[in-house]
Amino acid sequence: MKDKHGLLSAPVSQVMTKMAVPMAYGLLAVLGFSLVDTYFVSLLGTQALAAISFTFPVTFFVSALAMGIGTGLSACLARLLGQGLHQDAARLTSDGLLLALTLVLSVAAIGISSIQPLFKLLGASDSLIVYIQDYMFYWYVAIPFLVIPMVGNAAIRATGDTKTPSRVMIIAGFMNGILDPLLIFGIGPFPELGVKGAAIASGLSWLITFAVALYLLRYREQLLLLSKPKLTDMLRNWRKIAVIGMPASLTNMLSPVNNAFVMWQLAAFSTTAVAAYGAGTRIEAIFLVGMIAVSSMLSPFIAQNSSANNPQRCLTAIKLAIRYSLISQLTIYLVIALTAPYIATLFSDDVEVISHLSLYLYIIPASFAMQGVMMAIASSLNGFNRPIAALSLSLSRSLLIISLSSIGGYYYGENGIFCGIASANVLVGLLALYYAQKLQIELQRKLQFEVVSTTETQSRSK
Template sequence: MSQAVAAKSLLHDPIQPTLWRMTWPVIIGVLTLISFNVVDTFFVGMLGTDPLAAVSFTFPVTFTIVSLAIGLGIGTSAVIARKRGSGREEHAKFDGATALSVSALLVIILSVIGYLTMDPIFAALRAQERLLPYIHDYMTIWFLGAVLLVTPMVGNAVLRAAGDTRTPSLIMASGGLLNAIFDPILIFGIGPIPAMGVQGAALASLISWIIGSALVLWYLSYKELLSLKAPADASWLRSARQILNIGIPAAGANMLTPLAMAVITAIIAAYGAPAVAAFGVGTRLESLASVIILALSMSLPPLISQNFGAHSFDRVGAAYRVAVRSVLIVQLFIYGVLVATAPWIAAAFTDDPEVARLIRLFIYIMPLGYGVQGVIILTNSSLNALHRPMNALALSIVRLFVMFVPLSWLGAIIYDIPGLFVGGVIANVITGVIAWFWFHRGLRLETMHERKEHAHDAPEGVADGAAEGATK
């Protein structure tokens, strides 16, 4: 499907089949991304406890840059999709080139700072002295190639903004596959290739990033989705500001989740190692159970942004409601599957009876809230698509630090670990209801603003007709 046809389908085709067509390839890509981390952890774990611990210490640092890349991708998709929806194709192409250059510049700056301050950073994280050589081996290569990590992520956002979710998913899948192939070869060595240990794990990632960057840049050029020539009323600074206005708050919101999980883990740690182990298994199950939510959170924003740019306000609301309804139904089904298989899941992860009991308890309670948690995540991505990033950030703060952490802590005080899990479900339900009304309020306000802008810019007779038609 050509980019022009794909973009047109977002504006005119029936919403439910269009959303599904965009989402199913993303599901494959998200599963591949999850497997990327699992494969790395699996092979590094075979090197021993110290190498695994060293790589684990790098997660907060690498996740900071990954969060920035995700945020920039959200900002890129929202800005470009909205301009495509309003018919400003040359602006969209220029914004795509700007997004790639801005993301590269920011990540290069962060990587240089990270490399120069590596020892103080990991000392602050309390990494033991014996782990530092492993950390240096891994992070030196990682910082060197970080700009090649962000390039495919932002490039894929440009493609999604044009209505193409299949190609980004194929690029993500190829990256995960290449990483899985190169990991054992470079970590343990084969034939003339020496064993490189954790350095090999970082190099495997770097090679997959290089190939991913080459693929996405070639495809963007082939489809003529990038332009270095600024339209008459555009500039690099103005375009960069538009992307960062959404991208930076989105990155900040993304970083709040691991912070909240760290607080919850500290609360659970008071109940002993079995509780922490069970919660760790539960959070990994959550990431798998939420694959469709995460996929929809990537495929829904271009649909919303393009229709909003085209002033198809009814389709914006309808797309949001279709996505929310789909998530609630799917997550109810997934809950039933998890409950039915809970004994086997627990047995697969542990032989400890207490850990297995707590895993089953987690499964019986926490996934009850995954559907409404999906509503929150979709609302967040939809608010970014409406160019309301501060509202999305505020919703994340409310969800995690006004509701989830306090109610989980209160539940633990009242009824120990079961109370903590119930508190988390109640927090998600309350925030999900808030998110629903928050989105519709944001849509109403943005609609009023767009109508005023459209009426101001259009000729008098046209503006009156457009305003009248939009209210029908």
């Protein structure tokens, strides 16, 4: 079972490509079908679309929690697999899934009982609460089918297999795209369910990933145990996962906080600037997919190789990731800079929105290369079991965005806000390069120590 997918022995560039490419396809599928989901709900009218928009902070919170647990499990699991401790890895995976289930059931129980007061607190009107109630009740009922596969797929990726989780995501996305219009509008024999149909369609598509993830973990990877865990062992594994998982969850939650603050600033200038920023962030996710995929695979790769005492492979992976970010994102920016006005017209026919969005595309993507470096180094730090250092990078970026966009907005308006965001990405990228340099020095020292130790051992044997 050891090194089943070549993380410890195959050429580093080959492994990284093999892991990152399928992950990128899976991410594109998720982003694409999320847009499809939004499109079908928008056909129900502005009220329905606004109601679904109100649910985003809550649904993102649950997703961020699941992604954090998945990150913690993936990093811890990869270290055990790197040491060849498969039975311990299976126990950790089983306990990790139990942790995810416990948390998500608690969140669902609290969520169902607090739908009205929570969303009224968030500012939803009584007319919107009706739609939100319909959607969120079924969404809460279905979230175990979302969270367990997210955590389970993270465990599968820790083994080096990113193809299978990506294929499952693509299939689930297609299923969601098919079920959405059938259940929302009541096409053919299906009932017309409106917004609750969107939630049920999502739940049914998640059910596919739920079944496949559990099957693969149990029978193919042999990482799912059905035996009752010892309480002390289970709590110890929960602590291991939480040490990395909780900072990772906080990191994921910083992004909507940043976006909300920037939206608040732009709203003081014009609604067209807000609309342009909203479209820009969606475009940004597409252009950063490759870097998200590379950074996501770094954590399990480095965790396995650092545990297997392969510092040279860790060093090579970090250098390749940084090089990929700089080359790919700068190339992408050149394309964006040449086509920005044309891209903007795809998202709006309002002259002011097009103008603001074009400026967004001229300014912020110029910093994607350094943002990608930050993402890669943060993921690497998680792989080395240094979650607080990884969190510090994300916190630094958040604080820089808030401060620099505020200064830029005060002096130069909307354009100053965009420049502030880009400057924050560049500065945090430089901070990440500082962390990378420290990691490089540490890994090189470890390599030199191993060479000296090997030489001394050979001399004694002679």
